[in-house]
Amino acid sequence: MECMKKPKILIASDLFLVSFSSMGAPVHVLCLLCLSLLQGAQSATFTVTNRCGYTVWPGILSNAGVSQPSTTGFVLYPGQSRAVSVAAAWSGRMWGRTLCEEDSSGRFTCATGDCGSGAVECSGRGADPPATLAEFTLAGGGGGGGDDFYDVSLVDGYNLPILVAPQSPAANGSRCQVTGCVADLNKSCPAELRVVKASGGGAIACNSACEAFGAAQYCCSGAYGTPSTCAPTSYSLLFKNACPRAYSYAYDDATSTFTCAAAGGGYDVVFCPGTSSLKSGGNPEAKGLPPTYSTMAFSGNGHSSTTRISLFVLLMIISSATWTQCW
Structure with a gap:
């Protein structure tokens, strides 16, 4: 099922989607992209x-x-x-x-x-x-x-x-x-x-x-x-x-x-x-x-951990804006 019409309010996730939509990517494809990115973030x-x-x-x-x-x-x-x-x-x-x-x-x-x-x-x-x-x-x-x-x-x-x-x-x-x-x-x-x-x-x-x-x-x-x-x-x-x-x-x-x-x-x-x-x-x-x-005890690479966390937060924002539009 295709995603429903996007809301008028623009937040950070909308700006992300607009930048991709301007390149002609269907919104339902973007939804799948967001989900796949989230799955990729959940890995070891x-x-x-x-x-x-x-x-x-x-x-x-x-x-x-x-x-x-x-x-x-x-x-x-x-x-x-x-x-x-x-x-x-x-x-x-x-x-x-x-x-x-x-x-x-x-x-x-x-x-x-x-x-x-x-x-x-x-x-x-x-x-x-x-x-x-x-x-x-x-x-x-x-x-x-x-x-x-x-x-x-x-x-x-x-x-x-x-x-x-x-x-x-x-x-x-x-x-x-x-x-x-x-x-x-x-x-x-x-x-x-x-x-x-x-x-x-x-x-x-x-x-x-x-x-x-x-x-x-x-x-x-x-x-x-x-x-x-x-x-x-x-x-x-x-x-x-x-x-x-x-x-x-x-x-x-x-x-x-x-x-x-x-x-x-x-x-x-x-x-x-x-x-x-x-x-x-x-x-x-x-x-x-x-x-x-x-x-x-070992301490991990703080910079890479911070980067992963920041990416995950961004993707969560994107997901929250697009999840209700998909399926």
């Missing part, structure tokens, strides 16, 4: 960076019922970064694939973290263990309240170091902390968990005990399917000691899940962060992870 950005000395192919999987972002897999050469936009209330996981190649038929596969799609895009497929996972449940921005939840998990094993840092400033009493696993667990991986290339050489990934042995006490299944019956094992403790902020087994929630007040921002996801500084997204320098669970 993940800045994915590769600081490894080798190429990494990030993979992205949305949770069930959540729309996939515009890309679900891409290549990052050493030193490269890429921004990926997701919905403000997105939930899912990210990981890195390594030692990838195309065969003579054009089928794409990776030695670690492969998603089985046969292409660089994972297209709704998850990582084949072992793989280090960065997991997110975003509450959504725009003043709706609530907290984002995020973690780095070794429950499905480990293939490369990952660091996650919120770009949003701490707000409403929430402490936005950095988390991750920056240790090289491939070097210290027990022989019975080690994954090596078919051609031999050093470990390229480290299995979880669940993946390696399939026993209920390692998988927190069957009689061990509750927090009270599934305790840490010598293998999960090996992961926990190396990466105290990462999930080491299924019920390792208390020291491994982090929250940040939803403010419409995003997150830095860094492969192989080592001890280098994390400057992306306006964060102050963060050299690796602290040895204890002390708070590491």
